[in-house]
Amino acid sequence: MAGQEHVIGIDLGTTNSVVATVIDGEVHVIPDESGARLQASIVAFLQDGSIVVGNGARQEAVVDPGNTIYSAKRLIGRHFSSKEIKTAVQQFPYRVVKGKNQMPLVEVRGERYGLPEISGMVLRRMKDIAERYLGAPASQAVITVPANFNDTQRQMTKLAGNLAGLDVLRVVNEPTAAALAYGFGRDIDARIAIYDFGGGTFDITILQVRGNVFEVVATAGDTFLGGDDFDNRLARYMLLAFKQQHGFSVENDPMAFSRLKQVAEKLKCELSLKDRAIVNVRELAVDASGQPLDLRFQVDRASVDERCQDIIQRSFLVCDEALREAGMKAADVDGVVLVGGTTRMPLVREMVAEYFRREPMTELNPDEVVGIGAAIQGASLVVDPFAANAPPQPLLLDVTPMSLGVQTVSGFFDVLIPRNASIPCDQSRVFTTTVDDQTTVRLQIYQGESKVAAENVRLGEIELYGLRAAPRGEVKIQVTFEIDSDGMVVVTARDRETGIEQATRINVSAGYSQDEVEAMIERGI
Numbered sequence: 001m002a003g004q005e006h007v008i009g010i011d012l013g014t015t016n017s018v019v020a021t022v023i024d025g026e027v028h029v030i031p032d033e034s035g036a037r038l039q040a041s042i043v044a045f046l047q048d049g050s051i052v053v054g055n056g057a058r059q060e061a062v063v064d065p066g067n068t069i070y071s072a073k074r075l076i077g078r079h080f081s082s083k084e085i086k087t088a089v090q091q092f093p094y095r096v097v098k099g100k101n102q103m104p105l106v107e108v109r110g111e112r113y114g115l116p117e118i119s120g121m122v123l124r125r126m127k128d129i130a131e132r133y134l135g136a137p138a139s140q141a142v143i144t145v146p147a148n149f150n151d152t153q154r155q156m157t158k159l160a161g162n163l164a165g166l167d168v169l170r171v172v173n174e175p176t177a178a179a180l181a182y183g184f185g186r187d188i189d190a191r192i193a194i195y196d197f198g199g200g201t202f203d204i205t206i207l208q209v210r211g212n213v214f215e216v217v218a219t220a221g222d223t224f225l226g227g228d229d230f231d232n233r234l235a236r237y238m239l240l241a242f243k244q245q246h247g248f249s250v251e252n253d254p255m256a257f258s259r260l261k262q263v264a265e266k267l268k269c270e271l272s273l274k275d276r277a278i279v280n281v282r283e284l285a286v287d288a289s290g291q292p293l294d295l296r297f298q299v300d301r302a303s304v305d306e307r308c309q310d311i312i313q314r315s316f317l318v319c320d321e322a323l324r325e326a327g328m329k330a331a332d333v334d335g336v337v338l339v340g341g342t343t344r345m346p347l348v349r350e351m352v353a354e355y356f357r358r359e360p361m362t363e364l365n366p367d368e369v370v371g372i373g374a375a376i377q378g379a380s381l382v383v384d385p386f387a388a389n390a391p392p393q394p395l396l397l398d399v400t401p402m403s404l405g406v407q408t409v410s411g412f413f414d415v416l417i418p419r420n421a422s423i424p425c426d427q428s429r430v431f432t433t434t435v436d437d438q439t440t441v442r443l444q445i446y447q448g449e450s451k452v453a454a455e456n457v458r459l460g461e462i463e464l465y466g467l468r469a470a471p472r473g474e475v476k477i478q479v480t481f482e483i484d485s486d487g488m489v490v491v492t493a494r495d496r497e498t499g500i501e502q503a504t505r506i507n508v509s510a511g512y513s514q515d516e517v518e519a520m521i522e523r524g525i
């Protein structure tokens, strides 16, 4: 790749992010200035006005939780009224407020930021890490997203990349990237399951790999199942122990619980390596007389396993769903790839082996496998396939995780592209006027599986306007809904009578308002 700019692959994680690139045919996971290959996806806004991003911001989450933004990926591209944002507003220590168009903003030190700005700051940090390592600019990137991200979440992630000064060549699904990391160049013919248990989400994807062709057969996920659930469970266990030790409850003290959750996470990770662990939490609370109270907590892995088994069990309900879609049984899978920090838990590995009736593959670091795949995909996008000695290129055949459709007059959901359809794909439908002299037709676009349109995720609105005034039903507009290889929705319309493209007359209003986006660009990252 002499003389060519390196494309970087970024795994933009909920908890941690990874950047990798291919140099002379070899993948490098890029370390930061202190040698760390994983970077916390955290942005801390300090009192002096400076902003710290990455591992340096981790400590701020403990000492100044109100001004430290983590888990932005859970919020990006979601509507303020969604269940996920409501949960976040209740549970997160930082402020999430409603912006225009129902999009959430975080409020820190008197300033409001869009979620793409926060994720953009993390991406900028990853870009800087890569540039320092390469000693050259790295402005082209492949960014990974969860397979079940909808159109708005993908658009917002791409916007985050643009705000970070990146040209986002492709948005790739995380499990597809993981499969690439394992299977590319190995010339295998196998059905692979990617079992991805991260900090906040769980995903399962079944792929058929034949040589360089990676075809996703089915994918399913739970956006509120992850390592955090174990931390919460363990923190509650600690609350109980504290109450038993002191006869005093700190249940309603959010600061104490936040501290316990941090300790719980460390303890959980320790228990992945050891059978038992002890922790001392100093001055967790003060009693009625002002006396500080500590918590001494001793725990063994077996008792934590017993308390957490049901959380892991929930992941298999999602696996059942994906296998059903794929028309397969768990035992039909030829290999299971583990992705995400939570798969380091011995109990997770044990239960996965039991469910699939085979030991999972663990050669690659579960934290890095997605970033590695993104780098492989990135490198392939800039190779001229017709050049002499061009290396073989992977072919990714992905699927859309949710059905795409429009709302009917009676409020039902009319599916145009079903869930798990191979992408890129398109579907056309003819729409017409319902009253005489109607010059505008409005279509509400949704993604989801409910028969009732409003119960799905609203992506936006398309307005076909400037139509010829005519008796109802006479003007016919053919609308084509396309899902591109980034999993994003593209809509075009054509007047059937004249054949004229109506694309310029389409107005998809989803996401942040124009002035909010302009403010993000202007603020810079």
Ligand code: AMP
Binding pocket: 013, 014, 015, 016, 197, 198, 199, 200, 226, 227, 228, 265, 268, 269, 270, 272, 339, 340, 341, 342, 343, 344, 345, 367
């Ligand atoms: P990810 O989103 O893939 O970065 O995964 C982050 C999650 O993995 C967090 O909930 C971590 O607490 C969890 N995690 C990381 N390392 C371990 C470990 N050794 N044992 C258990 N959980 C871990």
